[in-house]
Amino acid sequence: MFRIIGLALGALLPALASSALAQPALLERGRHLVEVTGACGNCHTPMGPQGPVAGRILAGGTVFDEPPFRAVAPNITPDPETGIGRWTDAQLARAIREGIRPDGSLIGPPMPMTLYRGLSDQDLAAIVAYLRTVPPVANRVERSVYRITLPPAYGPPVVSVAPPADTPVARGEYLANAVAHCMECHTPMLPTGQNDRTRLGAGGMEFRGPWGVSVARNLTPHANGLGGWTDAQIVEAITKGVSSSGRQLAPPMAFWAYANMTQQELGDLVAYLRSLPVQP
Known part of the structure; x- marks a missing residue:
């Protein structure tokens, strides 16, 4: 079963983990969020003339060179040396929703951190679970350079986020x-x-x-x-x-x-x- 990803989700995940049928549903939701609606690969997967480069899915390296920054998309595959393989689930969840890496540094734009703070607990759990299943790719990318001052944080710690109203x-x-x-x-x-x-x-x-x-x-x-x-x-x-x-x-x-x-x-x-x- 998947691991509990932090205190904020601690009340949610045991209910999901209590059934063996929950895991396939959780992973499918995570796949849909990462590959379809979230389109994470649009930034984190190198692109060729025909679209995403095969064998490099979510391996990072795309450069966004704009006046405020020269940002380089990180490797978010489970590779232990160049990706997120050594991050705990709680660290990965915090990075996604609050923009804080395990070393305490802040993730800058164009990662839409102020928007990701609104990810529901269920969807955050699904994304983390799915990213663990992505094939690891060894690809060390350069650090981003910011020509603007990043804030100390994007807001207070996010305790819990409910799904949207059903309208x-x-x-x-x-x-x-x-x-x-x-x-x-x-x-x-x-x-x-x-x-x-x-x-x-x-x-x-x-x-x-x-x-x-x-x-x-x-x-x-x-x-x-x-x-x-x-x-x-x-x-x-x-x-x-x-x-x-x-x-x-x-x-x-x-x-x-x-x-x-x-x-x-x-x-x-x-x-x-x-x-x-x-x-x-």
Whole structure:
């Protein structure tokens, strides 16, 4: 059975661990979170012309060189020398949800730590359990360099997070923020390297890569955003990378991962985007 990952989850995991049937369900939930809705590989897996590089899944090394930082995605496979193989479950859970490594140092952007603080206890447990099953890859990556001052922490220790309320908008908000972190890229960034939450979903961030420069779209119901789009067009953009005009959308959005989202997840996400305050 999987190991209990920290005091905050101590009350949750015994209930899951009490049944032998819980483990497959937990791992499948973790796989879906890591590979589909969370699209962790979009940053942590090296990408080639055809997408994720085989044999290097979650091995890190992707460089994000922006004015505030030169961040290098770490190896999050269970390799004991270059990955997370020697981290305890509690240390891994804390790194994911609070951005604090086992040595006490802070994980900086573009890891969306302020959003991951909203991961529910159940989903955090599932992610940790699944990452333990990923094939280890030996790949030592360079350290990130920050040209901004990182905060001492992203907030007080997270004790426990409940699942979202069982409504489409609440589930969509959880998905777009705590899991898929859509708002990390689609919300303007402050000079501190954190998102301007007063302009949630307003878009405008630039992303440079082999494709040139792509600009994050306004996701609010504004006329310059998704106001004129149908629900089906929004879903097609998320899962196929095609805009309402039929134009092919550019990376770095993980269309390859989001194509495997469930119909309920997509419906919830659309419901949440429709509920956002209009941003010009």
